[in-house]
Amino acid sequence: MGNYLELILDKLDKKSPSHCAKLRQNLSYLGEDHSALANGFLARYENYLFKQKLNLDFGIDCYLRMIGDMGQERISFAREGRYSSSSFSEVEKRVYCRPEVMTYHMHGLVLAQFLWFEQYERLDFFLHHLKQSAGKLGSYLEIGGGHGLYVYEAMKLCPEIRQFDLIDISKCSLKLSRGIVDSRKIHFHLMNIFDFTEEHTYSFVTMGEVLEHVEDPLALLKKIGCLIGKDGISFVSAPINAPMIDHIYLFNNEQEIRELISQAGLTILDERKVASERVSDKLADKFKVPVMYAAIVKLKDNNNG
Numbered sequence: 001m002g003n004y005l006e007l008i009l010d011k012l013d014k015k016s017p018s019h020c021a022k023l024r025q026n027l028s029y030l031g032e033d034h035s036a037l038a039n040g041f042l043a044r045y046e047n048y049l050f051k052q053k054l055n056l057d058f059g060i061d062c063y064l065r066m067i068g069d070m071g072q073e074r075i076s077f078a079r080e081g082r083y084s085s086s087s088f089s090e091v092e093k094r095v096y097c098r099p100e101v102m103t104y105h106m107h108g109l110v111l112a113q114f115l116w117f118e119q120y121e122r123l124d125f126f127l128h129h130l131k132q133s134a135g136k137l138g139s140y141l142e143i144g145g146g147h148g149l150y151v152y153e154a155m156k157l158c159p160e161i162r163q164f165d166l167i168d169i170s171k172c173s174l175k176l177s178r179g180i181v182d183s184r185k186i187h188f189h190l191m192n193i194f195d196f197t198e199e200h201t202y203s204f205v206t207m208g209e210v211l212e213h214v215e216d217p218l219a220l221l222k223k224i225g226c227l228i229g230k231d232g233i234s235f236v237s238a239p240i241n242a243p244m245i246d247h248i249y250l251f252n253n254e255q256e257i258r259e260l261i262s263q264a265g266l267t268i269l270d271e272r273k274v275a276s277e278r279v280s281d282k283l284a285d286k287f288k289v290p291v292m293y294a295a296i297v298k299l300k301d302n303n304n305g
């Protein structure tokens with residue numbers, strides 16, 4: 001298999017040398033699992049680009065546009081102490097209803113999954129828990145599947161599952177995930193998760209980086225409780241102090257996420273928190289460095305009926 005990660009870093013080096021140097025330094029502690037997962041998914045991504053008559057340079061330019069947006073959002077966040085959008089309708093107008101913006105943003109996120117160590121740590125945490133349940137799962141639902149990386153890995157780990165459901169509110173996201181993952185086992189649903197009426201419960205529900213996209217994350221966590229029922233578990237992740245063009249709900253620290261999880265009637269089985277810069281927790285908190293928080297949750301026992 002080709003070394004797509006290295007190829008992308010080499011190309012990035014030409015377009016943005018200082019950013020690339022930082023990425024290389026940040027990624028240097030990650031081992032072969034990281035390269036193998038990255039190259040497996042990025043090979044599929046390149047194949048998808050090729051079918052669209054595009055190439056990796058397109059993906060890299062999208063990634064750099066996303067980084068540019070992030071820089072602006074961070075300046076505004078430092079000044080205002082809040083995300084630049086606070087309602088779903090604002091983000092709908094600004095991002096979801098603008099295919100060009102949503103497209104470069106989502107392509108940028110594909111590369112970020114492997115170029116940002118905290119994103120890889122999130123995937124690693126997900127895989128660690130999915131491996132523990134693999135072979136025993138009957139059904140899988142993914143909310144806000146985005147680029148399709150998580151459902152792709154879930155399909156590889158859980159061949160026993162006959163159907164994977166993936167819901168996303170954005171046509172651009174569904175086009176991308178369908179194009180990269182390309183499997184008949186996945187049923188793609190274009191809808192807002194709040195409009196999804198479950199016909200049954202799911203043994204595993206994945207919801208990576210969606211909580212911060214909604215106005216009422218408590219309602220979304222309650223929805224997860226209904227979707228997993230008493231026997232299922234869910235992987236949930238959300239960033240803290242992480243301004244982006246499509247983020248609405250600001251989590252100031254992980255305790256706020258834990259409290260919402262508990263208020264929704266869920267309990268945390270395990271969690272992982274990784275700051276996006278190599279700084280202590282204290283400094284990350286003081287300087288509002290974006291932090292990745294992920295948890296495996298289930299319904300609290302007293303909610304079990």
Ligand SMILES: C[S@@+](CC[C@H](N)C(=O)[O-])C[C@H]1O[C@@H](n2cnc3c(N)ncnc32)[C@H](O)[C@@H]1O
Pocket residue numbers: 109143144145146147148150167168169170173191192193194207208209210213214
């Ligand atoms: C940041 S991406 C996350 C991608 C992927 N799940 C991950 O963990 O990296 C957020 C995705 O959630 C989708 N999304 C946002 N709000 C949603 C909602 N209310 N219902 C369904 N999908 C939603 C967006 O369209 C986007 O594809």
